[in-house]
């Protein structure tokens with residue numbers, strides 16, 4: 001039986017908090033040195049080009065599901081005036097706050113621990129841009145309320161910029177021994193995945209984790225949830241390269257599926 005949205009997000013918070021120290025051990029020594037450079041930007045490829053084309057300088061931007069906040073900090077280094085990172089995981093945000101301190105960016109960057117479905121009212125209509133990057137949509141139990149939140153955060157004329165894993169990718173499973181990914185699941189399953197083998201997608205180590213739940217949303221569902229929330233589609237591109245560390249072998253396969261997408265929607 002499906003759980004409530006809050007039950008899913010509460011369970012997922014535990015699992016993300018649990019993996020934070022593993023990600024930190026893998027990433028933070030190098031990251032904490034790198035962020036001292038005021039030119040530090042961890043965004044690259046199509047998402048960076050799209051942000052530069054849309055324009056970041058002077059903007060007020062909120063990132064939903066910011067994790068350790070390195071991309072939120074990158075927005076400040078690209079010239080944004082105010083950057084807010086939202087995440088449910090207090091552990092990851094602690095790392096983000098340390099990063100911001102090392103970067104001397106406390107005046108422009110703030111992190112708020114919150115469920116994206118339940119944001120402080122003061123954020124309503126306060127932002128020129130909402131940023132969502134790799135691996136957030138699949139943690140959202142319900143799409144329409146998620147896009148309604150995004151629409152509510154934007155000023156008139158504001159934009160959603162999204163870089164995400166392509167839903168077709170979730171049809172694939174990577175064989176642990178051979179590293180070869182093959183189609184295993186229907187695109188139309190609408191599956192809720194319960195996992196207990198951890199979220200360490202950097203070291204690819206498995207461990208007995210708190211149960212966490214992710215969701216297989218189709219591309220038409222993503223697009224229509226935005227459109228039905230009064231966001232206009234302005235730009236959409238499918239990516240043929242790996243952005244997620246998930247089934248990465250497909251990037252080199254000549255018969256590869258789309259691996260990601262970058263999308264801009266506006267609140268005209």
Ligand SMILES: C[S@@+](CC[C@H](N)C(=O)[O-])C[C@H]1O[C@@H](n2cnc3c(N)ncnc32)[C@H](O)[C@@H]1O
Pocket residue numbers: 009012013016064065066067068069086087088089092114115116117133134135136139140
């Ligand atoms: C794959 S990670 C983040 C991806 C980010 N692009 C990055 O590479 O750092 C997904 C993040 O979404 C957060 N998250 C999941 N569900 C959430 C919710 N309901 N509210 C706020 N954050 C949530 C998790 O805590 C996690 O940090």
